[in-house]
Amino acid sequence: MYGWIIYNGHLQSDAFLTFANWVSDAGTKKGIQIDQIKNNELLVMLDDETPLLSSGQQRPKPSFVIFIDKDISLARQLESLGIPVFNTSQAIATCDNKVEMYEVLHQANIPIPKTILAPKIFSKQQNIAFESFYPIEKALNYPIIVKEGYGSYGEQVYLIHNREALIEKIQDIADRPFVFQSFIQSSYGKDVRLYVVGDEVVAGLRRENTNDFRANVAAGGKVMPFIPNEQQKQLAIAATKAVGADFAGVDLLFGESDEPIVCEVNTSAHIKNIYDYTGVNIAEHILALIIK
Template identity: 50%
Template sequence: MATPKLGWVIYNGHLGGKKFLDFAEWIQRAAHANGMEMKIIKNNALLAIVGTDSSILIKEKELPDFVVFSDKDIPLAQQLEAMGVPLFNSSKSIAVCDNKILMYQALSEAGIRIPKTIIAPKIFPGTLPIQLETFAPAISELGFPVIIKEAFGSFGEQVYLVHNKAQLHQKITEIGTEPFVLQEYIQSSHGRDIRINVVGGKVVASMIRTSETDFRANVSRGGSMQQYTPNAKEAQLAIAAAAAVGTDFAGVDLLFGPEGEPLVCEVNSNAHIRSIYDCTGVDVSVPIISYIKEVLS
């Protein structure tokens, strides 16, 4: 009889709140149901040693056969991969999804439909004030209202809707030297989007999210959710987007385009799965573990 696979699910030990441990516990439960041993490990319990004998300082007696990496600690993910441990998702895909600039570039390179997006020039610390006239061509190209998205942010945070030049200049000044993009505002999708969970190139769950009070439909910002069956075009787009950024599993957010054509808002490599379970009854951890088991067999 084959020895059961040993897995780790890694989450960020410094973050408060239940939601980050919550995902790890669901993954652990699904793994145990599939005859796998799964340990929940905090990222700050693993200290990477870089050098001629690259390794990790850990209390565990043996390395896992695989890791479900539910954090954004990219150097730690890379270290584990360098030591020969398969990661789901890979360090590269997490890094791409974590940085919206890299994500939109990857989607665009793959021919995925996204809102028109302009990357703000890099600004080094200590070089303020920002030369706001730099953004005049972007205003001419995108018009108002316009979306500003910081490159790093989750749960709809660090995403802003601005209506005029004064608001734009104020927000850019507040952002300072953080990287960001300017993005076309999709009026037809105001306060609503579709979240599609893709695992192993297949749609496993989907919901529509709506907000009466915010241009963002995130449930964490008070949006409501309803079970939704994507049409063939929406499903194909979500699957293609998840593949374009290299994820094994992802939460793909789609916008309703002005002529009924879906657009990719973003791809989340570390999407939480409780909300979609509450909405649809689908426990996404189950297909995630089934997919990993199939890949490792």
């Protein structure tokens, strides 16, 4: 076997490099060469004879690709060449756009916060009929979560307390996909992230933030190891399967009676925090799944 791990060449953060390094190291332990490749080293060319242009060294066709980027077109091109890609381009696309992700989870009967999809608005310059959004106030009650379709680290998630703030936020993000959600007060500043690989939850973290409604580490949340109960594990596995992912970080909220509610499914969740707090090397589990 011979593999590639593809990450974004323009995001030179330690988190992406660590993921790639650990996957390569896991391959070395198994006697499998796994080359690290930046997505911008492979240019998609819509041509039958030369489907990929390489700006790096020429490499043989891999047996598999571990894809930790969101370059969906590149992932699709690799799949079109008959290369197994983990996660698949469809799973990445589904989770990259939270609007689509919530639709898919709902269709699979996965519990999510009550969600209303924002209607399409082409630009901020349009005359927005703000009164058409007022029924949301009765359906969800303030405070309301507004969440952009594309975003990371909780930075595109907003807690809205009144109509004035609602109108202002709609005006601000009108040209992007977004959703409205009920605010799960019982999960204020706390959630859990479970890392699913295949049919198994291999590790878990609990995140808490006393200064923000978001538990994300980027928002100041503190992290600790977490051992999920069976209900939480089964829900995380079901959510991962619903979006078609082979591995994913599943964020769960705490409902009023502590019942788990899926907040998000992330197909490129970072693995260093998991290792730092639990000692579990997710890269080894991912490679074991691929070999299996």
